[in-house]
Amino acid sequence: MGGKLYRGQAGLPFSSSLRIYEPLEAFPPEQQRQLVADGDRIGSRAAVENAELQASLGRITRSGGDPFPTGRTDLVRMTRVPGGRHAAPGPGQEEAAPDAGRLLYCPSQLVIRAGLAANALMDGVHGPLADLLIPVSQRDKHQQRIDRINAGDDAKRVHTRASTWGIPFSWFSLFAESDRKEVVESDGHIQTVRVWTPLTEALERARFAVAHLALAAPDLDMLDDLTQLTEWLELFHVQSMVELDYGAVADKVYPDESPMDVRLGIECLAEGDMTGAAAAYRRLASRWIPIRQLARAS
Structure with missing residues (x-):
């Protein structure tokens, strides 16, 4: 299928x-x-x-x-x-099955x-x-x-x-390298990559990014995107999960370090390290601008 x-x-x-x-x-x-x-x-x-x-x-x-x-x-x-495991078994009881x-x-x-x-x-x-x-x-x-x-x-x-011809950089700010991933492959190609994180983690990361960009780069378009993302996340149940589904573009970019590059770029801006921020952006651009250019290809 x-x-x-x-x-x-x-x-x-x-x-x-x-x-x-x-x-x-x-x-x-x-x-x-x-x-x-x-x-x-x-x-x-x-x-x-x-x-x-x-x-x-x-x-x-x-x-x-x-x-x-x-x-x-x-x-x-x-x-x-x-899930984790149920409570530890008492004397004479069998070990509980994983939840x-x-x-x-x-x-x-x-x-x-x-x-x-x-x-x-x-x-x-x-x-x-x-x-x-x-x-x-x-x-x-x-x-x-x-x-x-x-x-x-x-x-x-x-x-x-949804987004066509590339993933908005603001989305990557919600995720970290340690988040749970699923790589779906078939016939030697990556069909998609899915990354999950708890809503509470995504909100914390989004608010961190908004706070630092508001001080360091208030005119950046990404700040508006992140503000809207934060307001959207706040609408949902606290025990929700957030999923980034790359779709077929994963075959062009994965393994992908975009979440790390976005985080490093924001941290560098907050610290006044323009050289580091520019380097992070160049890595992102080299990865995603060719994808976005496909939208204008004949």
Whole structure:
């Protein structure tokens, strides 16, 4: 399944995601039941990725010109927080089995995310071209879907942020070299790399970066990005996990030291070490600018 998924992505833009996985109790009761049902229905992570890709390709070729997801069959990703062991056994008792940990859930929320993406696209496109890309009638129809979701009891928090043709440097500030990683490979290629960190750790790192950049480089665009990221993280349950999913771009950049370079760059700026900050930026640029240039390649 995994190999088919990434062979099917050939020729598509590199897409990376930043996701929040929350415990079940963070969701309203009705959504809790739906998340469990969707998780049981789809199953493995590879199956979720494949289903989402196939659905997106299907929308492109759908008759009637509606490119938006309907939300009738939303998807959910799950991850398990590693557990420790139960309490030590008493006299005459067997040693307890390792704790399997607890499941956390990240709903795809495709309807809301598609609406946000369309709005962002329309902000930069006007006139006849905008209507050609996404007709007004289709945008209005999709807004009705969004309104129905917002009128219900579903969580309003958007759990996923996506980026094409590269990963924003601000995302790397949430992670460290020691964080848990999964490298997914097939046929000699890296399909993706996923990195996880607890929400509390990500928030602490984000606030550290914001505080130091506000003093050392208040005009840096990354400061605005980090401020928005911090406000976003604060919306979620304290026992959540944050996942950086590189996507297919991982095959071009991994092993990747970007989290370390971002951290060192911020620390150097805070210490007034412009030479060190410039060196960290050069390492980042040499790694990611060629990826971003692919967006303009024919």
